[in-house]
Amino acid sequence: MSSPLETFAGLLDRSIREIATLATDARSFDATRIGRVADIWDNNTLHLVGAACAPWPLRSRRASTGLRWMADLGADRRRLMVDLDPSLDRMLPPAGRARSVHRDYRGRVSPGVFELTAEIIDVLAHDYDLVNGSVRSLTAQPSDEGLRVHLTLATPRLFTPSTGRVSGDGSTMPWPAAPLKFTFNGVTDLRFDAEDRIGMAISHTSAGSTVTIGRSGGLQATEASIWPYDPRWYESTAGQAADLTTPLTRPQRRKPVRTSTLTAPQSAAARALVMLMNHARLVHYYPNLAAGVPILDICRVAADAGSAILAAGARRGAERQTAFAELEQRWRRVPPTTPPEAARSGPVTLRHAWYDEPHHDHDDPHHGRAVLLAAVPGADPAAPWTLASEEITQPSRFRITSTAFDDGQHFHRDGTFLRIDDALVVR
Structure with missing residues (x-):
């Protein structure tokens, strides 16, 4: 049976593998789930490093507290964690009743x-x-x-x-x-x-x-x-x-996780990993950039990060500082975002469609646009499909039906006129 610290680190490893699985073949690309999984580690990576570097008698307790803090964000967060690691269902308290x-x-x-x-x-x-x-x-x-x-x-x-x-x-x-x-x-x-x-x-x-x-x-x-x-x-x-x-008092979260004071190399390594995860979740918040975000490269850089944190934390003295410094050097190499590939006429599997109407609220003008993400095959039909995207500013036409997301669709492109038969029309 895994210790709480091993479970905490294993959840990070599973998160990175899950993101890689969703991005390996663009036909299974899910920007929302990638964003939700990556988001777990925005404010919890420091807690994991702190638990891994705590004195031995405190590590399990700090890890358990960190996992409970992570799950305390709501029923959806707890569900996502259990989905990644079913053993957490026994370890975590039931989700509190959410207030609407x-x-x-x-x-x-x-x-x-x-x-x-x-x-x-x-x-x-x-x-x-x-x-x-x-x-x-x-x-x-x-x-x-x-x-x-x-x-x-x-x-x-x-x-x-x-x-x-x-x-x-x-x-x-x-x-x-x-x-x-x-x-x-x-x-x-x-x-x-x-x-x-x-x-x-x-x-x-x-x-x-x-x-x-x-x-x-x-x-x-x-x-x-x-x-x-x-x-x-x-x-x-x-x-x-x-x-x-509604009660006059605001609901309180669990008390913030107490962490050991991290050294400069430990903190730098944790923050470098946070930046990698933040880079990955761009695909959710900025779908127009998703096809250019190097998700698989990010996952290769961050692979087995949880296990690496455990290994570095198990060392002592100068060796521990050196190990975390090496991790920081590895994780800080965030692959750059590249211009997304445009969709070509041919077979596609549509993975995301977004329409935004022009409007003017709160003194800020918002220009209308349409964004499409599609899986497209490469030269080798047996190879995984890659992601292509289109962003059309102020479209004069946007029409879509659910059949646009069916497998086996054919994408037609004629200048700025984009079409999937009658299921999708953008211009």
């Missing part, structure tokens, strides 16, 4: 993510004009659970904010439409046309959610959630009701 509403630093109630139910839909329709809302952005990508769609609907409020928005020049302006951020999992029959993006209707049954967009668009999903990303939500009917039941 919390208070911000001013004491105002602020919404989190709500599971989409018939009741929540009724509440939304009472506070927001879904019928006159406009799809601001839509992202679709395959995952292990089926097609996943993120959709932001900019909706007029049916309640009146008590104050206007103060703009950058000090003047008072009306509040822009409220963004409602929907996530749909297990999506079937997606149909979206940017020319037909006004108006949304949602229904929910035990079988899932059905959405109508505009006159002829829509989707069906087995699971759905909603985040009302509205800074004035606390003034809505739902917000005022939540204010009566």
